[in-house]
Each structure stands twice: as C-alpha cells, then as structure tokens.
Amino acid sequence: xxxxxxxxxxxxxxxxxxxxxxxxxxxxxxxxxxxxxxxxxxxxxxxxxxxxxxxxxxxxxxxxxxxxxxxxxxxxxxxxxxxxxxxxxxxxxxxxxxxxxxxxxxxxxxxxxxxxxxxxxxxxxxxxxxxxxxxxxxxxxxxxxxxxxxxxxxxxxxxxxxxxxxxxxxxxxxxxxxxxxxxxxxxxxxxxxxxxxxxxxxxxxxxxxxxxxxxxxxxxxxxxxxxxxxxxxxxxxxx
Amino acid sequence: xxxxxxxxxxxxxxxxxxxxxxxxxxxxxxxxxxxxxxxxxxxxxxxxxxxxxxxxxxxxxxxxxxxxxxxxxxxxxxxxxxxxxxxxxxxxxxxxxxxxxxxxxxxxxxxxxxxxxxxxxxxxxxxxxxxxxxxxxxxxxxxxxxxxxxxxxxxxxxxxxxxxxxxxxxxxxxxxxxxxxxxxxxxxxxxxxxxxxxxxxxxxxxxxxxxxxxxxxxxxxxxxxxxxxxxxxxxxxxxxxxxxxxxxxxxxx
Numbered sequence: 001x002x003x004x005x006x007x008x009x010x011x012x013x014x015x016x017x018x019x020x021x022x023x024x025x026x027x028x029x030x031x032x033x034x035x036x037x038x039x040x041x042x043x044x045x046x047x048x049x050x051x052x053x054x055x056x057x058x059x060x061x062x063x064x065x066x067x068x069x070x071x072x073x074x075x076x077x078x079x080x081x082x083x084x085x086x087x088x089x090x091x092x093x094x095x096x097x098x099x100x101x102x103x104x105x106x107x108x109x110x111x112x113x114x115x116x117x118x119x120x121x122x123x124x125x126x127x128x129x130x131x132x133x134x135x136x137x138x139x140x141x142x143x144x145x146x147x148x149x150x151x152x153x154x155x156x157x158x159x160x161x162x163x164x165x166x167x168x169x170x171x172x173x174x175x176x177x178x179x180x181x182x183x184x185x186x187x188x189x190x191x192x193x194x195x196x197x198x199x200x201x202x203x204x205x206x207x208x209x210x211x212x213x214x215x216x217x218x219x220x221x222x223x224x225x226x227x228x229x230x231x232x233x234x235x236x237x238x239x
Numbered sequence: 240x241x242x243x244x245x246x247x248x249x250x251x252x253x254x255x256x257x258x259x260x261x262x263x264x265x266x267x268x269x270x271x272x273x274x275x276x277x278x279x280x281x282x283x284x285x286x287x288x289x290x291x292x293x294x295x296x297x298x299x300x301x302x303x304x305x306x307x308x309x310x311x312x313x314x315x316x317x318x319x320x321x322x323x324x325x326x327x328x329x330x331x332x333x334x335x336x337x338x339x340x341x342x343x344x345x346x347x348x349x350x351x352x353x354x355x356x357x358x359x360x361x362x363x364x365x366x367x368x369x370x371x372x373x374x375x376x377x378x379x380x381x382x383x384x385x386x387x388x389x390x391x392x393x394x395x396x397x398x399x400x401x402x403x404x405x406x407x408x409x410x411x412x413x414x415x416x417x418x419x420x421x422x423x424x425x426x427x428x429x430x431x432x433x434x435x436x437x438x439x440x441x442x443x444x445x446x447x448x449x450x451x452x453x454x455x456x457x458x459x460x461x462x463x464x465x466x467x468x469x470x471x472x473x474x475x476x477x478x479x480x481x482x483x484x485x486x487x488x489x490x491x492x
Contacts, residue, residue, distance in 0.1 A: 049450070052454055054450045054453055054454060075456070075458075078453075078454065078455075078456055079456060081454075082454075083451075083454040085447065085450070085451050085454075087447070089444075090444060090447040090448050090450075090451050091451045093395065093398055093399075093448050093451065093452065094394065094398070095373060095374035095377060095394050095397060095398055096374045099374070099463060102463075102464060103452075103455055103457075104455035104456055106462035106463065106464070107455060107456030107457055107458065107460075107462060108456055112464050115464060116464070135372075135374070136398070137398075137401045137402070151455065152454075152455065155455065155456070
C-alpha cells in the first residue's frame, strides 16, 4: 500500500525546552481519513503544523507523497498539504473572500484565468458560490470555516489537514461542515475533540497523549473502548 | 458584526459607487489640492468648489443626515482653531470687544477661510470613502504603483482592526463583570495589564496569521489579481472635472 504521509520518530521541543512531541511514528495511506484525538496539550496541533513544514522537527523525519519534507522540497510539497487552522480569523487575512481564496493559487504562480476558475470551483465545493466580494468579518462562524476550507481547496491539495474544524460552531453549521467533510475525496487528517464528528467522518483514530501515540486503530474499535478513552482524558461519544 | 457600519455606505450602488476607484482618488486629491491652495485674500473663489461637491453627493445617493453627522465627528479638531483665530490674529480692523478680548477682521476672515477649506476637503474625502469599498481603494493604490508591501500593511490593518476591537471589548467585559465597582481604582489598576495582554495576543495572532500565509505558499511577494476596469464614464468624469476647474481658473483670473 502507498503511504501518502509517513512520520518517523518525530520529536519536537519548543524554544523554552518543553518537549511537545516525543518520537511519533505513523503512516497514512491515500484516501484515508484519520482523526487525531487526545487531551489538551497532547501535541495535536504541533503535529499538524509539522505536516507542511510550518514547524521543523528537532528529531525524526516526515515524508509526504514519498519525498522527505525539508527545506529543499518544502515549496513543492506545501501545495499538496492544505492546512486549515483552528481559528478562521487567523486563516482569512485578506480584505475580500475572493482575495483570500485566490491567495494560494496566486502564490503557486497560476495564470489569472485558472486562478479565477479555481476560486469559483472551491467556493461552490463548500456551498458558498457567489461570496467572492464579501468581507470576511461580515460572515458567520460557519461561513468563515467553510471559506477557510475553500482557501486550501483552491490549491488542489492531496491531503487536507484540519485543526478543530467543528470547534465553536452551532449545531446546524457543524452538521453542514460534517456533510462537507464526508463528501471531500481528499486524504484527511483532523485534530479534534468532537468524537461524534469522528464517528461520521473518520475511519481511523490516533490517540495522542504526552507527545506520544497512545493508540492507533479503527474508529469503531477505539471509540467503543471506554476504558482506553478514559485513561487519556477522553469521554466516549455515546455516554 | 457591529463594525459592519464602516462599510455600510460603500457597499451601496450608484453611478458614483461604480466609478473606477482610481478616477475617484485622482478627482478627490485634485479637488483637495485646489481647495487648500485658494489664496487667503480671494476666498470667494472657494464658491467654485461647491457645485462639484453637491453634484457628487447627489449622484452618490448617500443619506445626507448620516453623512453630515460623520463630518461633525471630525470637526472638534478644527473647531478650537476656528474659535481662537479671530482673537489671536491681530490683523485688519478691530470689529468688537468681548471683555478683555478683541476680535479682528483679519482673524475672522482666516477663520472663515479655514472652515470653508475644512468643509471642502472633509466632504470630498468622505464621499470617496463612502462610495468606495476599502478593498477597491487598495486595488487603486496598487494601480498607482504604490509598493505592494505598504498596501499589504494597510490591508492587514483594516482586516484585523475589527478583530482587535472585538478582542478588547471582550477583555473589558470580562474585567467589568469581575469588578465590584466599575470605574473604581481596581478597574484602573487592571488597565495597563489589559493593554499588555492585548499586545501579547496580537503578537501571537500575527505569528498564527503568518503561519497560515506560509501554509498557502507565501514567499514574501504579494500577488493579487488586477481587476480594475476603466470605463467611458471614468474618462468623461475626469475630463469634465478637469474642464470645470480650468474654466473656473480662467474666469476667476
């Protein structure tokens, strides 16, 4: 089987010496949908930020699409990994929705017509066609989240990485987002506390605790193991 | 959401709103240049500035009352000077005495001239701001070959101003809801800390935003799609505008 993401003995320490990741190894195959769950401070976001080279590992290696992620390959590999940040206000930094969704494609050096085509395709993929001229602060939380996803879809990534996609969304916006995520054909990696979303969207779950992989398996196996969940500060979604 | 009022008027639709932002910027700058360069001894010439302003206001269909209120918001800056001039500029003839103070005709004239210039420039700038979305203004600056980096800074300022105002609002609410006497000494003592917190949060946010930019391939060069269209109406407005003031200049000579 072909591994699209391969993380080998990944370690990372912050400047103040705090070790956030301690030897993480995991392989993800094409088309897989993986949830990374765990208590606060387990290193979920830190791990995600390594997947497109925002953070550089202090130990170990990462391979994306069979190539080692380093300074030489970063420009080529970054468009393959679309990262959607937790707070949409951090992700949407341009004055209009169009400019924001066009930001990635323009940086990839695509011609103007192709950029426009990708922007409208990405917006209609997330169900917000016609939002081009709006300003991000005029949008609701759910709309902001969908636009944030569109800003990476427009780069045609192979892997989608989402940090807490359903956080701070109301029920309807959350359902809509889950439907959207379930439809997308990409390899999907998401860090989340929303275990019900995991049941709907992801086939595989990795529990991260203290910067290490504590468990890795099928969603149905892991989310039904109440004892395992509880020992890592998690709550079974059915309780 | 409550900050949406900033862009409320510029989102309207009128012939004025549809003009190319570059046309509007050129006209506004030229107009302000004319208004402030009218010599002090020929103030009557400022009357020539009224028709273009009235025409622009009429065509733009902006709500007049709301518009004038915004003008008033800016007036405290000049109001002080306007009141002081007649008493402090000792030129011309003596007009009146208010207690120990003397009003001079030269000072009064300067004050009137200043008020008229203030009104012209502020109205012109407000019409520009109220008929052009901020994003379009930035595009126009790009069209004038202003460095992209500078435009990017302006764009971030505009984008995150609202986020920061919201953030400080939330902090103030959190402080007040835990202060037994809002406005008391304890509240005051908490303020420097809040300002510091706001700075640190802003700094953290800037790092996250920068990460988000890197994640989408930002390499230091700012790229946008140029989408301005210069129509026949723009050419007509520019030519008409220039012709009007050239005619005014010739007649007034």
